[in-house]
Amino acid sequence: MLVRFWGVRGSYPVPGESTVRYGGNTPCVEIRPDDGSCIIIDAGTGIRRLGQYLTASHVDDCHLLISHTHWDHIQGLPFFSPLYNEGAALTIYARQRDVHLRTLFASQTEDPYFPISLSDVEAQVEYRELMEGANFNIGNSQVRCARLNHPYIAIGYRIDADGVSVAYVSDTAPFDRILLGYEFISQRPDMTDRPTGSDAAELAAMRQGVVELCRGCDFVIYDTMFEMNEYLDCPHWGHSAPAHALEVVEEAGSKALALFHHAPGRSDDEQDAIVERTQQQTDVKVFGAAERKTYRIASSGTEVEEGVV
Numbered sequence: 582m583l584v585r586f587w588g589v590r591g592s593y594p595v596p597g598e599s600t601v602r603y604g605g606n607t608p609c610v611e612i613r614p615d616d617g618s619c620i621i622i623d624a625g626t627g628i629r630r631l632g633q634y635l636t637a638s639h640v641d642d643c644h645l646l647i648s649h650t651h652w653d654h655i656q657g658l659p660f661f662s663p664l665y666n667e668g669a670a671l672t673i674y675a676r677q678r679d680v681h682l683r684t685l686f687a688s689q690t691e692d693p694y695f696p697i698s699l700s701d702v703e704a705q706v707e708y709r710e711l712m713e714g715a716n717f718n719i720g721n722s723q724v725r726c727a728r729l730n731h732p733y734i735a736i737g738y739r740i741d742a743d744g745v746s747v748a749y750v751s752d753t754a755p756f757d758r759i760l761l762g763y764e765f766i767s768q769r770p771d772m773t774d775r776p777t778g779s780d781a782a783e784l785a786a787m788r789q790g791v792v793e794l795c796r797g798c799d800f801v802i803y804d805t806m807f808e809m810n811e812y813l814d815c816p817h818w819g820h821s822a823p824a825h826a827l828e829v830v831e832e833a834g835s836k837a838l839a840l841f842h843h844a845p846g847r848s849d850d851e852q853d854a855i856v857e858r859t860q861q862q863t864d865v866k867v868f869g870a871a872e873r874k875t876y877r878i879a880s881s882g883t884e885v886e887e888g889v890v
């Protein structure tokens with residue numbers, strides 16, 4: 582199974598000389614099991630270049646899993662060139678909301694925001710609404726999902742195929758300090774209080790769900806936008822630090838961790854230092870997710886190929 586990163590940056594795109602090695606595009610990950618299925622997770626600005634690559638490679642049937650519809654995870658969708666190819670098919674999976682997904686995604690391209698409505702594109706677009714804990718197949722791949730701790734809720738995915746597994750856990754806060762759900766908490770909460778009662782039970786169940794999602798996984802892609810001091814300043818934003826990711830992947834017995842959703846202000850050199858520090862704290866193999874690299878996932882270990890596309 583191959584994993585390629587087309588966007589690794591959280592919040593907003595940051596092209597420029599200080600982000601050229603890791604990349605400045607917002608989240609988009611391509612997963613290619615051996616059966617040739619094209620599974621994409623999230624539609625940040627990285628999906629534009631992926632679309633060009635897929636069109637050039639004559640891939641015309643894609644499955645797009647959306648973690649949540651915050652702007653940085655969907656803003657590239659109108660620029661995904663297969664949408665404009667007659668004969669192409671795109672199936673979009675996302676968590677069920679009170680508005681149907683078709684309406685939700687179509688509103689992104691309505692006047693005055695964009696000139697071409699999503700309902701007028703050439704490709705055949707289908708929507709699959711997911712409940713938390715859903716389990717389904719794409720080709721020979723089994724896909725599972727779990728709830729994450731993020732304002733207005735995000736979902737993580739796990740894909741099992743070819744005897745290996747990849748999990749995508751973004752965006753999420755850790756599961757001990759604050760329960761994030763159907764509201765945005767605008768004030769930093771008092772960090773001396775720990776959740777109690779039903780909030781504590783809900784967080785514990787969510788954490789268990791994420792640990793199970795990563796159980797024995799060969800490659801876990803995890804939101805580590807924060808350093809620990811940044812997390813403590815903004816625990817209500819719904820993101821983790823590398824130590825939070827390590828806690829989960831070590832408990833789950835995962836084999837490799839890709840730090841992901843890098844802070845927009847983080848330079849390549851700063852990100853290198855974070856990857857190195859994280860690797861020193863664990864026996865799990867640590868990578869810093871970077872654009873234009875292909876990760877070949879095998880049960881014997883993950884290998885990275887530079888500059889494949």
Ligand SMILES: [Zn+2]
Pocket residue numbers: 591592651653654752842
């Ligand atoms: Zn995000």
Ligand SMILES: [Zn+2]
Pocket residue numbers: 649651731752
């Ligand atoms: Zn988000």
